[in-house]
Amino acid sequence: MKRLFHDVFFCCVVALATMIAAEPPSSARRIVSLVPAVTEMLFAVGAGPQVVGVSSFDREPVQVAALPRVGALLDPDLERILSLRPDMVVAYGTQEDLHRQLARAGIPVFSYKHGGLAGITETIQRVGERTGHVEAANALVRDIEADLTAVRTRVASQPRPKVLLVFGRDPDSLRNVFASGGIGFLHDVLELAGGTNVLSDVRREGLQISVEQILAKRPEVVLELRAEADADLESKTRKVWRTLAAVPAVRDRRVHVMTGSEMVVPGPRIARAAERIARLLHPSVKPVRP
Amino acid sequence: MGALTRAERLVAAAAPIRSRVAWAIAGFGAVAVGACVTAPLVGSTPISLTRAWDPSLPFASNVDAQIFFVARLPRVLSAALVGSALAAAGVVFQALLRNPLATPFTLGVSAGAALGAMLAITAGATLVIGPVGTVPLASFLGSLAAVAVVYLLASARHRGFSTNVMLLAGVTLNSFFSALILFLQFFADMTQTMRTVRWLMGDLDVASYGPILAAVPLVLIASVAFAWLARALNLLAIGPEQAEGRGVDVLRAQRVAFVSASLATGAAVSLGGPIGFVGIVVPHLVRLLVGSDHRVLLPAASLFGATFLIGCDLVSRTVMAPLELPVGIVTAVIGGPFFLWLLITRGAGGATR
Numbered sequence: 001m002k003r004l005f006h007d008v009f010f011c012c013v014v015a016l017a018t019m020i021a022a023e024p025p026s027s028a029r030r031i032v033s034l035v036p037a038v039t040e041m042l043f044a045v046g047a048g049p050q051v052v053g054v055s056s057f058d059r060e061p062v063q064v065a066a067l068p069r070v071g072a073l074l075d076p077d078l079e080r081i082l083s084l085r086p087d088m089v090v091a092y093g094t095q096e097d098l099h100r101q102l103a104r105a106g107i108p109v110f111s112y113k114h115g116g117l118a119g120i121t122e123t124i125q126r127v128g129e130r131t132g133h134v135e136a137a138n139a140l141v142r143d144i145e146a147d148l149t150a151v152r153t154r155v156a157s158q159p160r161p162k163v164l165l166v167f168g169r170d171p172d173s174l175r176n177v178f179a180s181g182g183i184g185f186l187h188d189v190l191e192l193a194g195g196t197n198v199l200s201d202v203r204r205e206g207l208q209i210s211v212e213q214i215l216a217k218r219p220e221v222v223l224e225l226r227a228e229a230d231a232d233l234e235s236k237t238r239k240v241w242r243t244l245a246a247v248p249a250v251r252d253r254r255v256h257v258m259t260g261s262e263m264v265v266p267g268p269r270i271a272r273a274a275e276r277i278a279r280l281l282h283p284s285v286k287p288v289r290p
Numbered sequence: 291m292g293a294l295t296r297a298e299r300l301v302a303a304a305a306p307i308r309s310r311v312a313w314a315i316a317g318f319g320a321v322a323v324g325a326c327v328t329a330p331l332v333g334s335t336p337i338s339l340t341r342a343w344d345p346s347l348p349f350a351s352n353v354d355a356q357i358f359f360v361a362r363l364p365r366v367l368s369a370a371l372v373g374s375a376l377a378a379a380g381v382v383f384q385a386l387l388r389n390p391l392a393t394p395f396t397l398g399v400s401a402g403a404a405l406g407a408m409l410a411i412t413a414g415a416t417l418v419i420g421p422v423g424t425v426p427l428a429s430f431l432g433s434l435a436a437v438a439v440v441y442l443l444a445s446a447r448h449r450g451f452s453t454n455v456m457l458l459a460g461v462t463l464n465s466f467f468s469a470l471i472l473f474l475q476f477f478a479d480m481t482q483t484m485r486t487v488r489w490l491m492g493d494l495d496v497a498s499y500g501p502i503l504a505a506v507p508l509v510l511i512a513s514v515a516f517a518w519l520a521r522a523l524n525l526l527a528i529g530p531e532q533a534e535g536r537g538v539d540v541l542r543a544q545r546v547a548f549v550s551a552s553l554a555t556g557a558a559v560s561l562g563g564p565i566g567f568v569g570i571v572v573p574h575l576v577r578l579l580v581g582s583d584h585r586v587l588l589p590a591a592s593l594f595g596a597t598f599l600i601g602c603d604l605v606s607r608t609v610m611a612p613l614e615l616p617v618g619i620v621t622a623v624i625g626g627p628f629f630l631w632l633l634i635t636r637g638a639g640g641a642t643r
Contacts, residue, residue, distance in 0.1 A: 176488060212357050216357065241358060243498060244356065
């Protein structure tokens with residue numbers, strides 16, 4: 001009797017284990033994300049409740065404020081990551097040491113590679129597959145693509161201004177100006193929103209550009225992107241650029257600053273960034289959707 | 291012979307050195323002026339010089355004129371000023387520390403400046419005095435702080451001014467400040483870290499004359515001090531005791547040398563960042579050409595330092611255009627192998643004098 005009970009119990013355990021194993025192995029339940037863009041994607045596809053830890057730089061969406069921080073690209077805190085008992089860690093493809101350490105611990109890694117605009121929707125789909133939210137991810141991708149197409153068609157017939165897209169510079173001068181080159185999601189978004197990147201021939205995502213090159217490239221619009229707002233940023237920025245009066249953008253008062261993390265994070269809010277740039281470059285064209 | 295007075299003999303002895311100084315200044319000066327004149331004509335973009343110099347065109351819409359006067363000329367002038375200050379400071383530090391490997395950065399000036407710059411970049415605060423922006427100002431203050439620490443340590447607990455203590459304090463301060471910089475970088479975000487790293491590579495694209503004009507008085511004061519020090523440095527380079535015996539006020543000479551060379555270095559670093567190798571390669575190269583008499587060496591090195599850095603910056607702004615190769619990389623790539631060659635062919639001692 002006792003033996004029979006034991007056998008039945010054993011069979012049940014085996015059956016239960018098989019059932020658990022039969023579930024798609026891709027559905028991660030405890031996710032740690034070191035990549036802010038992917039964190040946003042996780043929440044956008046509905047995998048937010050599965051996220052148990054984020055990077056030190058995560059600000060979006062607001063729910064991440066309550067989550068433990070586990071370092072970032074340069075300083076991932078392996079101990080804290082392991083202590084959260086994740087079954088998936090989102091890490092940058094370049095974090096090779098971390099990949100090795102997590103492999104040794106038997107924790108699957110979602111490797112993130114920074115890329116162009118197409119990479120964003122691709123990553124969202126992968127996020128959906130790995131977290132069991134394929135439908136939501138596909139719907140999100142469809143929405144983003146529809147929004148991007150709307151922006152693209154709206155500005156398609158417009159003249160394309162030459163734009164210098166600036167990521168950063170010294171706070172009170174035109175020293176160390178870093179600008180977008182001809183690859184990367186910001187370059188793609190700019191071209192989609194009806195602008196021509198003056199540095200599109202440079203096969204780099206970002207580069208430092210000298211004052212001589214700024215003058216020589218003659219941008220018609222200068223667009224500075226900032227993650228965070230600052231008091232009277234626009235007037236300060238215009239003042240700094242006034243030294244280069246021969247630049248068409250300065251002459252025509254088309255030096256602009258845009259703040260907001262959606263402008264610099266290659267995540268699900270990218271269509272909003274495209275929309276904002278399109279409105280700035282083509283103020284006369286009214287958006288179709290509110 | 292007995293007819294010659296003491297004064298006449300002195301004049302006779304001084305004549306060759308006077309003419310050597312004159313020749314050195316004329317020769318190296320001509321090359322430096324030539325570099326200043328030709329370097330702005332070359333750049334990553336072809337420009338029309340007739341348009342650039344045409345006063346009938348309004349400056350605001352004249353791209354060629356703006357490229358010439360806003361982009362290139364300030365760069366060339368700041369390269370000249372930074373190169374000359376670093377080369378002369380290198381000569382002075384090598385004599386003061388009696389060490390052929392001394393550079394303007396040996397005593398912690400550049401590490402202090404880097405810490406100041408890093409603090410300004412991470413704090414995100416704005417502090418502007420006249421034409422001088424936050425980062426240059428903070429880096430200059432940082433270099434002054436480092437100089438003050440080394441000065442106090444070298445003066446304390448010793449009769450006189452110990453160059454050994456100075457050297458040890460400088461080297462320690464360099465590593466201590468580097469550690470603080472790493473500490474700050476650990477908490478800084480990616481863009482701030484990138485900006486600091488870029489600052490450390492040196493950059494002369496100043497895009498206005500204000501920062502240059504702010505640095506000129508400091509370098510000028512230091513140069514006057516260098517001129518006054520030249521003879522004393524000749525004797526100090528042999529040894530403080532010998533210098534004392536020949537009537538040099540060693541303590542005062544050492545203090546003036548340290549403060550003035552640090553001032554020149556601080557001004558140069560705040561303008562162009564810590565551009566390496568200029569302060570060691572140029573002094574040794576010029577020593578090979580004109581000998582080690584500081585009355586000739588100092589003016590020659592400062593003029594050649596200007597030429598050298600103008601040349602390096604020309605490479606940095608054209609070789610990979612539109613990308614900018616940081617000028618500190620150019621000076622290192624040219625300076626490193628040259629210095630090794632110098633070490634092998636002349637031997638460590640031969641390079642000093």
